Amino acid sequence: xxxxxxxxxxxxxxxxxxxxxxxxxxxxxxxxxxxxxxxxxxxxxxxxxxxxxxxxxxxxxxxxxxxxxxxxxxxxxxxxxxx
Amino acid sequence: xxxxxxxxxxxxxxxxxxxxxxxxxxxxxxxxxxxxxxxxxxxxxxxxxxxxxxxxxxxxxxxxxxxxxxxxxxxxxxxxxxxxxxxxxxxxxxxxxxxxxxxxxxxxxxxxxxxxxxxxxxxxxxxxxxxxxxxxxxxxxxxxxxxxxxx
Numbered sequence: 001x002x003x004x005x006x007x008x009x010x011x012x013x014x015x016x017x018x019x020x021x022x023x024x025x026x027x028x029x030x031x032x033x034x035x036x037x038x039x040x041x042x043x044x045x046x047x048x049x050x051x052x053x054x055x056x057x058x059x060x061x062x063x064x065x066x067x068x069x070x071x072x073x074x075x076x077x078x079x080x081x082x083x
Numbered sequence: 084x085x086x087x088x089x090x091x092x093x094x095x096x097x098x099x100x101x102x103x104x105x106x107x108x109x110x111x112x113x114x115x116x117x118x119x120x121x122x123x124x125x126x127x128x129x130x131x132x133x134x135x136x137x138x139x140x141x142x143x144x145x146x147x148x149x150x151x152x153x154x155x156x157x158x159x160x161x162x163x164x165x166x167x168x169x170x171x172x173x174x175x176x177x178x179x180x181x182x183x184x185x186x187x188x189x190x191x192x193x194x195x196x197x198x199x200x201x202x203x204x205x206x207x208x209x210x211x212x213x214x215x216x217x218x219x220x221x222x223x224x225x226x227x228x229x230x231x232x233x234x
Contacts, residue, residue: 006134006136007219059136059142060139075136075139075204077204077206078219080200080202080204080206080222081205081220082200082206083175083199083203083205
């Protein structure tokens, strides 16, 4: 699946997007965040305060307990500040 | 009624957008327009850089508009949100709601702004007047509270 990063999450990860292949036991957005954090210190830093990270699955807001099965695109970003 | 929804990097003209709504109509009783501007933060800000999630931003704007249309009998609706580099004094966002009565138009415009601020994927980064890159603007709890009061 494709992972997208925005705003300071993008800056901390160091890229705007990438292909990721989490193992099958990673079933939810929250578990995906934990798996990303386990990859290396860069992701651990970007996602250190996981509670503030928002996510979207296929361009729709998704809670951390949302299932990621079948997702093509998962985005991670801080709370929105438009308007 | 099909709302006018746009996300663009270029400036927009609120008066022109309102005129497009009024033009030739005899049934509209109230037009409420909200324009959000880029503040200079007591002259410390050189610009705001608005990042957005292309595709999702359009989808969320459409969802927010649809939600407003289920709550109020609007006769016209325009939402425009800019992205990219925006200078102090420039306009960032425009919401225009037209209805038969002012109460509906006021409420819809306020609802739309509350929902846009908390659901549309835009983020603001500050560029300071001293040339340094500033912080990402932090989301405010009062914006979440404002959105939650609509239930």
